[in-house]
Amino acid sequence: MLAKVNENRVEKNGQTLYPRMHGDQGWYDYQPEPMTAGELEIYYWSMKPADLERLPMEGWVAFLEGENADYPLEALQKDMESVRARIAGMRLDTTSADTRLSDDMNGLNPAAVDSLIQLMLGGLPTRHSGHLLHCRFRYFDPGGQRAGMPEDVAALVERLSHDEATLTLINTNQVSSRTVVVQGGAYAEHQIRSVACQSNVVSVNHTFFTLHLKPGCGGKLTIKMDRYANRPTLTFPWDR
Structure with a gap:
């Protein structure tokens, strides 16, 4: 086109x-x-x-193609700089609520999630346009019965292809174990066929899998999937 x-x-x-x-x-x-x-x-x-x-071939795309290894760190540092600058702008603002429009403060909104969507979900930032979230993975906390990462768990999507993704998950807590549910896509639209860690391959054939992480442990997963194979749903994994 x-x-x-x-x-x-x-x-x-x-x-x-x-x-x-x-x-x-x-x-x-x-x-x-x-x-x-x-x-x-x-x-x-x-x-x-x-x-x-x-x-x-730059930024996130270059990182996914193995040509920009420093991108995750650089992107997060840039986001933190933006957060600090916008908070400073909020504190320096001298206007009153009755003298500004409701959207005048959008330029000072400290929320910075684009890099997190790319790096943690392997997805396209939705920004302000309001379109649906397209991503390879979405995470759920079964202990808290909520959407989102369990406390202390870190994720990085390192590679994407038409039927595969490389995902690293780490439990940064040195004392307690963590359990995370990994779903294929924002709305379970991707069917996960298998998960491999080193030489171990586990067949899944489901919209999600559950991973138990011991204290201070993690690993790099190679996940085979069929993209956009399922009817989208907002139902949480444990209710399906």
């Missing part, structure tokens, strides 16, 4: 321009850069090499 849009490029004053809009009079709003909106989403959904080739 994007290739078809960019095929309508024009040459003007020795410069190649690409359209952004289409109306009754045809293409317009030409810009120097090719149309790229939605490229990441297209690749994420298709996982086709041809769609990957359209993306700049």
Whole structure:
């Protein structure tokens, strides 16, 4: 689709321009850069090499391809810097509630979750557009009977392909064990076929699996899956 849009490029004053809009009079709003909106989403959904080739090999994408090992640390450091800067901005703000619009403070919202969605869930940040969460994994705390990671458990999605993902899970608590439920997709739309750790392979054939982590322990899991194979649901794993 994007290739078809960019095929309508024009040459003007020795410069190649690409359209952004289409109306009754045809293409317009030409810009120097090719149309790229939605490229990441297209690749994420298709996982086709041809769609990957359209993306700049940087940031999260480069990390998933094994070319940017420092990205997780750099991304989290950047997020923490943003949190500190926005909190400082909130404290320095001198306006009163009756003199500002309800959305005036959006620029000072300290919440920073994009990197966590990418790195922990292997997913696309939803940001402010309100679309559904597309991710490889979602976590549940069976002890607390709630969605989300159990306390002290860390996760990192390191690789993604059309039928596989590499996920590292660590219990950072040095005294107590932790149990985490790992679900395929935000809404159990992915069917998990098997989980491998080193030479041990366990057949799952379900929308989720339960992992018990001893104190200070963890490991790298290779998870085989069929993406978008199931009817989505918001029901928690233990209620299905």
